[in-house]
Amino acid sequence: MAGNAPASVPPPGVPSGASAGSPVPPVGPPLHLPTGAPPAPPAAPPVVPPAAPPAELPEEYTPTARDLPVIERGRTDTLIDSPAVVPVPEPAQEPDAPEGMGPLYVVGDVHGYYDELREALAVEGLIDADGNWAAGNARLWFLGDFTDRGPDGIGVIDLVMQLSAEAAAAGGYCKALMGNHELLLLGAKRFGDTPVQSGAGTASFQAAWLLNGGQKTDMDRLEDHHLQWMARLDAVMEEDGHLLVHSDTTAYLEYGDSIEAVNDTVHDVLTRSDADEVWDLFRKFTKRFAFRDEAGSDAVRELLDAYGGDRVVHGHSPIPYLLGEVGTEDGESDAIAVDGPHVYADGLAIAMDGGITMAGKLLVVQLPLAG
Numbered sequence: 001m002a003g004n005a006p007a008s009v010p011p012p013g014v015p016s017g018a019s020a021g022s023p024v025p026p027v028g029p030p031l032h033l034p035t036g037a038p039p040a041p042p043a044a045p046p047v048v049p050p051a052a053p054p055a056e057l058p059e060e061y062t063p064t065a066r067d068l069p070v071i072e073r074g075r076t077d078t079l080i081d082s083p084a085v086v087p088v089p090e091p092a093q094e095p096d097a098p099e100g101m102g103p104l105y106v107v108g109d110v111h112g113y114y115d116e117l118r119e120a121l122a123v124e125g126l127i128d129a130d131g132n133w134a135a136g137n138a139r140l141w142f143l144g145d146f147t148d149r150g151p152d153g154i155g156v157i158d159l160v161m162q163l164s165a166e167a168a169a170a171g172g173y174c175k176a177l178m179g180n181h182e183l184l185l186l187g188a189k190r191f192g193d194t195p196v197q198s199g200a201g202t203a204s205f206q207a208a209w210l211l212n213g214g215q216k217t218d219m220d221r222l223e224d225h226h227l228q229w230m231a232r233l234d235a236v237m238e239e240d241g242h243l244l245v246h247s248d249t250t251a252y253l254e255y256g257d258s259i260e261a262v263n264d265t266v267h268d269v270l271t272r273s274d275a276d277e278v279w280d281l282f283r284k285f286t287k288r289f290a291f292r293d294e295a296g297s298d299a300v301r302e303l304l305d306a307y308g309g310d311r312v313v314h315g316h317s318p319i320p321y322l323l324g325e326v327g328t329e330d331g332e333s334d335a336i337a338v339d340g341p342h343v344y345a346d347g348l349a350i351a352m353d354g355g356i357t358m359a360g361k362l363l364v365v366q367l368p369l370a371g
Contacts, residue, residue, distance in 0.1 A: 102137040102172055104240055108341075108352035108363040109143065109179070109315045112150025112215065116356060117159065120364040131159065133166035133174070140167065141239065143315035144179025144246035149213030149357045153185075154221040161229060178233035178266065179246040179315065183282040184209050186230055186270065189222060196279040205279065213357075231270045234263040235285075236307060242367055243309035247316040248351070249287035250299050252307075259307050288317040297346040304348070311348055313367070318355035341365055 105124060110117050121127045128134040142160055147153025163174040187205030195202045236252055236259045237244045245252060256262035269281050290299040291312070300312050319342045338360045342351040350369060354361035 100137060100171065101139055102135070104139045104242070104367045105141070106242075106244065106313055106352055106365055106367060107140065107142045108354055109145040109356065110150070110156050110362060111145055111181070111213075111357050112147055112153035112156060112218070113356050113362060114150075114152040114155040114159065116362045117156060120362045124364050124366070126364070127163070131162075133163050133170055133172070135167070135170070135172060137171040138167070139172055139239065140174040141237070141244055142174075142176040143244065143313070143352055144177045144233070145181040145315060145353075146176075146179070147185055147218050148181045148209070148215065151215070151217075153215060153218040154226065157226055157229065161225075175237070176233055177237065177244060177246050178230070178235050178285075180282055180285040181212065182230045182233060183278065183285060184212055185214070185218070185222070186227060187275070187278050187282060188214060189219070189227060190273060191275040191278070194275050196275050198279065198283075203279075205275070205282075208282075232267070235266045236262050238307060238309045240367065241310040242350075243304060243307055243312045245303070245312060245314050247285050247287060248292070248312075248314045248322075248349070249285070249290045249316075250302050251284040251287050253302065254284060257306055262307075289322070291345040291349045292317075292322055296344070297348050300345045300348040311350055311368075312345075313350045313352060315351075315353040317351065318353045318358055318360065319351050320355055320358065320360070322351050338363075341369060343369060 105126065107117075107120075118127065118131055122129070126133070126135045126138065126140060140163070146156045146160065150156075160174065160176055164176075167174040184205065188209035191205045193204045193206045195204060235245070235255070238259060252262050255265040266281065269277050290296065291314075303312055304310070319338045322342055322344065338354040340354075341363060343349070344351065352363050352365065354363040356362045
């Protein structure tokens with residue numbers, strides 16, 4: 001398998017990818033990239049509540065962590081039914097899979113929710129009760145963001161690495177893409193408090209990682225083989241007409257005009273290990289919402305024209321945010337319950353982040369989807 005790779009930023013309140021004149025639903029308080037000394041690691045419980053935004057943000061700022069409110073898991077008062085939710089589509093008639101290969105599955109953002117991941121994989125018959133691969137020659141893709149915010153990011157990475165070996169032995173495969181949080185964790189480990197050039201002023205990977213829900217337990221358990229695995233992840237892949245990416249952005253086009261070129265460029269950046277260069281990659285891959293508004297289908301077609309495929313499948317932006325419906329901290333909410341992927345942009349894009357950090361659902365779905 002080829003291995004698997006973040007952002008520029010809109011003005012406050014205007015999501016990345018939205019045109020200046022387009023109506024933009026509220027997206028909540030953005031994360032600020034700190035200046036000065038990094039904050040102390042978050043205390044237990046491991047999920048970090050959103051902080052107030054800074055008074056002013058430069059035009060280049062890209063929101064990444066604090067724009068996603070973290071809702072205490074188990075609460076149901078923040079979710080209501082909404083007709084805007086796209087029902088879980090049933091798999092359409094399957095196209096011909098590569099010779100000798102089984103059905104194709106994708107997994108949205110996990111963010112350290114190890115138990116929920118095992119439960120979701122077991123429901124689809126991909127693992128057994130002991131957490132071992134049970135799907136024979138099936139194919140499984142993770143769309144990135146394995147760590148941060150949730151309690152056991154390293155456990156999630158270990159499970160994905162284990163399933164990769166077991167699936168290959170069974171005639172299938174389990175592969176993964178690089179999310180912006182993999183870049184963030186790599187940067188925090190490699191560069192720590194080293195200052196980097198940021199549109200929001202002097203910043204560091206360590207400070208940004210903590211503000212993005214970085215967990216001390218993950219950093220303490222992070223070993224060389226985890227770092228090597230993350231650094232080799234690809235950023236883009238195509239399977240059965242599905243263009244798989246982590247982020248709903250066209251920033252991938254800045255790194256190459258083919259899938260191979262993008263992945264090679266990302267790997268080269270990480271190999272050179274220049275803090276500013278990796279930071280720029282991280283910032284670009286935190287962009288979001290490029291496919292959501294009136295010009296969204298055009299943005300999707302840009303990627304499809306460059307890299308192939310009939311649909312883009314992505315994580316990164318929680319589905320409630322794509323629908324413009326978010327909750328509040330006082331329990332009153334116009335947020336929605338997410339039961340399955342969101343098909344949008346004239347049917348050309350499939351969003352897979354069910355909002356696990358927002359009391360949502362960790363999505364594991366068989367492709368293709370109908371509709």
